[in-house]
Amino acid sequence: MYVIRNGIIVQPDRLLFGYELVVEDDKIAAIQRQGKFDAAAAGAGVIDAHGGYVTPGLVDIHSDYIETVISPRPTVLMDFSTALFEAERELIAHGITTMYHSLSAYAQDIMDTKPVRRWENTEKIMALIAGCKRTEGRNAHLIRHRLHLRLEVDNVNLVEQVEGHLRSGEVDELSFMDHTPGQGQYRDIEIWRKSVRSDHELSDEEAAQIVAAQQAAPKLSFEQLKYLAEVARENGIALASHDDDSVEHLDLMRELGCTISEFPVSLEVARAARERGMSTVMGTPNILLGKSHSGNLSAREAVSNGVASVLCSDYYPTAMLQSAFALHHDFKLPLEEAFAMLTINPARAVHADDQIGSLEEGKKADILVIREVEEGQRTYPVITATLVDGRVVSRMWYPALPSMSARFATDAATIVETADHVPAAVMDTDGSEDK
Structure with a gap:
């Protein structure tokens, strides 16, 4: 069992601030206001998102x-x-x-x-x-x-x-x-010819012969x-x-x-x-x-x-x-x-949305924890934790806190405070502001 805290939960139509996600066995057991789950009493592991994003795999x-x-x-x-x-x-x-x-x-x-x-x-x-x-x-x-x-x-x-x-x-x-050649991806035969000649060093005449053969093929x-x-x-x-x-x-x-x-x-x-x-x-x-x-x-x-x-x-x-x-x-x-x-x-x-693709209670716990780190004048998204079927299959450590996501939060208290200042549409599952 795990609880993922201090993160911004990404759902298909909104971002959730000040929430924690509980994983039990291979499923998402709960998405609830942060602080409701007693990890120590449940013997659960705690994954700190450090203000990063918590997303589906x-x-x-x-x-x-x-x-x-x-x-x-x-x-x-x-x-x-x-x-x-x-x-x-x-x-x-x-x-x-x-x-x-x-x-x-x-x-x-x-x-x-x-x-x-x-x-x-x-x-x-x-x-x-x-x-x-x-x-x-x-x-x-x-x-x-x-x-x-x-x-x-x-x-x-x-x-x-x-x-x-x-x-x-x-x-x-x-x-x-x-x-x-002549339709679909290669509807422009000239693009097809350039691709073929680049890969196989064919003459125009040889390329033309291949085009004719493929067009005539059953x-x-x-x-x-x-x-x-x-x-x-x-x-x-x-x-x-x-x-x-x-x-x-x-x-x-x-x-x-x-x-x-x-x-x-x-x-x-x-x-x-x-x-x-x-x-x-x-x-x-x-x-x-x-x-x-x-x-x-x-x-x-x-x-x-x-x-x-x-x-x-x-x-x-x-x-x-x-x-x-x-x-x-x-x-x-x-x-x-x-x-x-x-x-x-x-x-x-592909008809798999009943099990995967979003963070919802009862779905498979395929989860990413993502932070953005700075390199020069740019930021890069990096994955610090990955769960598949509720199992932690990858952990990676970066020395700095995230940059862009740190605008919102670095711990639970900051997330709750920030939530008071964001539009209601991105705060809660029912679209209402919870202060």
Whole structure:
């Protein structure tokens, strides 16, 4: 049992000042006014947030980072089990407590020749993740491992195998992708050609031949996609489309039952997805970079226009936590709104919000304690404590008190005093001021 004190609790729609959070077993037992819980009498551990933020663990529903850990060089494959353990140690350091590892089921693509993406290797990783899920909560792993299977529509020979994995319970999210040059992410063929030539040193003529071959390659039929989508829905698996480049394509994906639009390529399509009730996923690396690496809709533009509902790490886990504070400080987005896109919104998109994604009584105790430290003229968010399933899985110590969050509080007395001066809307669960 733990009590977390002297922190600012971040909920989906507000910040709570002067409250403490009680953890019992693997659940959040109480969120109550600070000082009500007698930790000594209960034999509970006390985690002092030192005026920092207490947030839910981050939920990342799209990341192929595990492939980078397994294959740090294009032709190198490290031990898969070791890579999974090493990946989770880094992910927990960045606050990601639930990871939907995004594994690709490609046919043949000049852009993705790494052996880690061969189907036999993808299945090996899938088996490892399934094993993690079976031992969850038994101190075997630091985070929640989940599987996001990305099916490329040119992989016409995998329908039966994919169906089997959907029915086995291994898959938690299924997305349909089409990276054929001339549409989707690479609707601008010149951008595709530059990418290919940069990676593989192809001539214009060779690139043109590849474009023609990929455009002529057979694709999964609508009936086949519909069948797999039905199997996914029957098994409670979230469905996503990928790189929607037109409203017509978006509507086709909606017809299949997709409720998530990953990386819509234009503001028009992203807005249409939100109007249709779909979750829109954008990458946090683009929040930090300020642009999309493929020239499409940037995450910053999507957030600024209110059409991004979910943020993911895509390929760079460090960007998750950093982007939340960048949006807060640079774009003046309320911190609770920034964190919602990293926690409750992705959890809701993949039907996991009944257990994770927000700090609420009865939910899983996946919790971060975050402070901001100064370095020169900048501040950086750092995680000082992480709990998953109510277990403290990480503690890190920084010599200085937080800077930005210290404006509010450094101990319980200051938090209560500060609470008298903040807007009611960010003070209490019922919106009333409690002095």
